[in-house]
Amino acid sequence: MRIAVQRSGGFAGLTEDLGAVDTLQLQPEARARIEGMVHTHDQHAQATQGASGPGADMFTYRITVTEGNNSRTIAFTDDGGQHVAPLRAIVDAVTGQH
Numbered sequence: 001m002r003i004a005v006q007r008s009g010g011f012a013g014l015t016e017d018l019g020a021v022d023t024l025q026l027q028p029e030a031r032a033r034i035e036g037m038v039h040t041h042d043q044h045a046q047a048t049q050g051a052s053g054p055g056a057d058m059f060t061y062r063i064t065v066t067e068g069n070n071s072r073t074i075a076f077t078d079d080g081g082q083h084v085a086p087l088r089a090i091v092d093a094v095t096g097q098h
Helices: 028-048 082-095
Strands: 002-009 014-022 059-067 070-077
Touching: 002 082, 014 082, 028 082, 059 082, 070 082
Parallel strands: none
Antiparallel strands: 002 014, 002 059, 059 070
């Protein structure tokens, strides 16, 4: 599974690639944790896709998950709410912040 994260918005309105991870290159424990987060929160992510809160300077994240020939993108605006916490955890795991 390959997971890539892109962030856009903020005060400057820039788009940047935050990183990507190929879970096949990870240690088994880290691989299981990140893949589990993606699978566990996949339905939640689809439900919040494209959701946005108030504030033009918030960051919008795009998580692109590729498994074999299948690819899907989950987009969400990080308004700091609990409803995006599982998605933020995926971003943090991919970018090495957690």
